[in-house]
Amino acid sequence: MAPKQLNGRCSVFGCQSDKLSRPTFAAPSSESLRNQWVHFVFAGNAPIRIPKCVFVCAKHFTDDCFINLGQYKAGFAELLKMKPGSVPTLLASATNRGQASTSTVYIQLPLSRDVACQTDHLKTRTEGTQLSFRTLQTHIKSEGVQANVFCKDFGVGTSNADPLCLSSTPIRRPSKRPRVDLEEELEDNPLEVSSLLEASNGPDSTYDPSDSITALLDSTLKSEDSSTATPNGKKYMVYESCIMELFNACPVCTRACEVTTQRLGTFLSVKQQCPHCTFGRRWNSQPILGSTPAGNLHLSTAVYLSGASFLKIEKVFKAMKLQLFRYETFRRHAKSFIEPAVIHQWKVLNDLNLQRLSQEEMVILGGDMRADSPGHSAKYGSYTMMDLHTKTIVDIQLVQSNEVGGSTHMEKEGLKRSLALLESRGVHLDCIVTDRHPQVQTFLRERNITHYYDVWHFAKGISKKLLAIRKQKDGEKLKKWMKSINNHIYWTAAGSTSGPERIAKWTSILNHVRDVHVHEDPLYPKCEHAIRQTSDRSKWLQAATPTFSKLEKLLTNKRALKDVAKLSPHHQTSSLEAFHAVILRFAPKNVVFPFIGMLCRLYLAAMHSNHNVDRPQAETKEGVQIYIYKISFAKARKGECRAKPQKTQQTFGYVDDIMDVIFEEVFPNPTSYTEALLEIPVPEPLTAQYEKPDKEAVISSLVSRFKRGDV
Secondary structure, X not given: OOOOOOOEEOOOOOOEEOOEOOOOOOOOOOHHHHHHHHHHHXXXXXXXXXXXXXXXXXXXXXXXXXXXXXXXXXXXXXXXXXXXXXXXXXXXXXXXXXXXXXXXEEEEOOOOOOHHHOOOOOOOOOHHHOOOOOOOOOOOOOHHXXXXXXXXXXXXXXXXXXXOOOOOOOXXXXXXXXXXXXXXXXXXXXHHHHHHXXXXXXXXXXXXXXXXXXXXXXXXXXXXXXXXXXXXOOOOOOOHHHHHHOOOEOOOOOOEOEEEEEEEOOEEEEEEEOOOOOOEEEEEOOOEEOOEEHHHHHHHHHHHXXXXXXXXXXXXXXXXXXXXXXXXXXXXXXXXXXXXXXXXXXXXXXXXXXXXXXXXXXXXXXXXXXXXXXOOOOOEEEEEEEEOOOOEEEEEEEEEHHHHOOHHHHHHHHHHHHHHHHHHOOOOEEEEEEOOOHHHHHHHHHOOOOEEEOHHHHHHHHHHHHHHHHOOOOOHHHHHHHHHHHHHHHHHHHOOOOHHHHHHHHHHHHHHOOOOOEOOOOOOXXXXXXXXXXXXXXXXXXXXXXXXXXXXHHHOOHHHHHHHOOEOOOOOXXXXXXXXXXXXXXXXXXXXXXXXXXXXXXXXXHHXXXXXXXXXXXXXXXXXXXXXXXXXXXXXXXXXEEEEEOEOOOOOHHHHHHHHXXXXXXXXXXXXXXXXXXXXXXXXXXXXXXXXXXXXXHHHOOOOOOOOOOO
């Protein structure tokens, strides 16, 4: 029951107020004090018959006249409570009490001093000293001492069940934290959730008793709480002992309270009930989205979008004794909200890229496949198409091995699907750069698409064969030329305009290693470097040696010359290889993912790569425009040191965008997003071709090689 509100006018200066309270103090027992405040109220012109009640604004009293001024300012009391014997002494609003200046004290003028007050201590206030004209009637709690405690900033509200009473009993704080009477793990008691909790908005379509809160235990929890569940808000790690300190004492009477807690994953609900003044409130650590704690969904989303492993996060939480939900809850969040949002966001961003490419005349793309495991045992193959001008991923296709009859056919199928998508969106290809996969060569040749080979893949194959020759007998001289031959591959590809010219420059290396710099081929008649005389003849190779014969056979075989003619003169696929390293952060090869889970992680890797593709070079703290370099020792370079320019830190704006999609679009209405997810064709498992045996029969047939019984 809310306190009764009265309307009136201050009797001193006519101050208007709409918040008046019943008497909350004992009148001055001294005749001189009584005459003093009567003289003040009526400005020295007291009438012959003094009214029974007058109204005096709180701004005419000093701060020390109020008992609960601090609670009033903090929002824990709606009406001011005065000390016995308080006298108004301020003619104007000389003091500044904020909201207290608008409150009015309802004063009853006593005509005589009550005998019951004469034997009491003047500085001790008991129920016997608080007299009004109803004191001798049937006892009813005074409306003037009823207070509703409200603190909106901390999500605290009061129960409307019983009015609160401010007791005059001397205050004493509890010596220790009150015992928590109930520590419930709601996750382990799903049936108890529905019996304890009552929905404020009713369960939504994603309701699950083991992972939802139909309404948090309190009628004060309303749907507006969902507006505070912004994913960009700050969160903190709070210890239980620190939370319980906030509920040790009643904010009204400051005495010990009964405290119970209930938990659901990372969500904590604290119920505080004071047995002395009937004050009660419910505090929730997180806002509620429909029937789901916002923090649980925030954590699942953050783990998924960052490419982290829930199982590893769970180990961290257990080590720190942090409360966490179960893996089944994480998978439910992923399937219902996160994965539909990732698919939707990728389609939106990729449509913009494809629309941009369709407006360009000629597009140069790079393609390559990544398998989830080496050899012929790969289950998934992801084929990526990259715009080599902007280094952005324009398409990524996921192929399962049983769709195409084996892992060796996945790369061709991925390329075929990507080209079909690009053609349907009106993208005109100038050429495509890939590795030297035989099936890809045949497919692109039949489609009459200009095809170039990546130089790095060709150089890698040549270097391995050169290393094998160097390890043979009399092959030590070749060690001095291995780096020069590798550089010659890149120079040949970048400095030629046609296939025959590339072949002419490529074969010139056989003359160069013999100190012959004039060649018979008219397309490249002589070396472009300056002719230098050297006294060290040991570094040159001789034509009649076995080492030179093996080198000549390697560099001029039919396949090598054919591949050199098609080396890419401009763009390479090194950026694609770097993107494959990014995929490892979201989909490690030692973790098995379902088809949709793997596809979503590939999309996340592509969005991460596209979002950070234009990072500038890093600068010093002083802002000096110089490059910052990092010294690295690449394993492939056998201890050779190189300097790598550092770029600015990566950003994750795409994560914020997906978060907004989840909480603003997918969660309120997930139907359309889940339907789009279900439209994606999912191949049957690899084990579908085998007959599933009886589990008990398999277990009974298990025989250890160390326990075969008697022979």
